[in-house]
Amino acid sequence: DRNLKIAPSILSADFANFGAEIEAVEAQGADWIHVDVMDGHFVPNLTFGPPLVKAIRKHIKTVMDVHLMIAPVDPYIEAFADAGSDVLTAHVEAGPHIHRTVQAIRGAGMKAGVALNPATPASEVEYLLDMVDLVCVMTVNPGFGGQKFIHSQIDKVRQLRAMIGDRPIHIEIDGGITPETAPLMREAGADVLVAGSAVFKGGSVADPAPYGSNIRAIRTACDT
Numbered sequence: 150d151r152n153l154k155i156a157p158s159i160l161s162a163d164f165a166n167f168g169a170e171i172e173a174v175e176a177q178g179a180d181w182i183h184v185d186v187m188d189g190h191f192v193p194n195l196t197f198g199p200p201l202v203k204a205i206r207k208h209i210k211t212v213m214d215v216h217l218m219i220a221p222v223d224p225y226i227e228a229f230a231d232a233g234s235d236v237l238t239a240h241v242e243a244g245p246h247i248h249r250t251v252q253a254i255r256g257a258g259m260k261a262g263v264a265l266n267p268a269t270p271a272s273e274v275e276y277l278l279d280m281v282d283l284v285c286v287m288t289v290n291p292g293f294g295g296q297k298f299i300h301s302q303i304d305k306v307r308q309l310r311a312m313i314g315d316r317p318i319h320i321e322i323d324g325g326i327t328p329e330t331a332p333l334m335r336e337a338g339a340d341v342l343v344a345g346s347a348v349f350k351g352g353s354v355a356d357p358a359p360y361g362s363n364i365r366a367i368r369t370a371c372d373t
């Protein structure tokens with residue numbers, strides 16, 4: 150299935166070895182690299198900001214998919230553009246002016262994504278669909294890797310697929326993706342699957358082969 154993209158989340162990689170981890174997971178078949186930015190305010194966890202994102206950019210050959218779990222977003226858009234983000238995704242819950250944020254992301258030369266927390270309805274993005282490149286459906290509450298998939302989000306993906314029609318907009322799923330949950334989302338209409346713990350488990354920079362078998366297991370599960 151050439152339209153399906155697997156985007157490993159480096160939240161589950163070895164933070165002391167990001168460059169080598171990214172190169173290893175790309176060599177093992179990652180389609181995009183998903184980068185989780187958290188501010189300890191919009192979500193109850195902290196990761197890193199634009200300088201680190203810029204530093205890892207040179208290790209990424211494919212698409213750098215940056216997921217902002219921060220509020221506010223607008224003051225940092227230029228910095229994430231300068232860091233080399235290809236896709237910049239902001240949460241609709243991060244402030245009252247997501248329309249302006251999306252305009253600014255596109256204006257800074259990046260593809261624009263909007264993310265929805267599990268309790269946020271699909272209708273929140275209805276009036277953004279003519280100006281976004283990606284809608285990210287959170288299938289866990291954002292903030293941490295390794296959480297359990299929230300099944301109620303399958304229906305949200307179906308609704309989004311119908312709303313989007315034939316517009317060239319990716320539907321990305323983030324959280325709890327495994328070979329068991331991936332096919333549910335692929336069938337519902339998602340085409341980008343983010344996976345952190347399910348990709349990085351069992352492997353390391355010294356022994357990256359498990360990254361490849363983990364990615365293939367998710368892919369193969371979606372083929373049926």
Ligand code: DX5
Pocket residue numbers: 158160161183185216289290291292293294295296323324325326343344345346347
């Ligand atoms: C959660 C992050 C996810 C996370 C997914 O807040 O946005 O990208 O890394 O991790 P897993 O795949 O382990 O649920």
Ligand code: ZN
Pocket residue numbers: 158183184185216323343
């Ligand atoms: Zn994410």
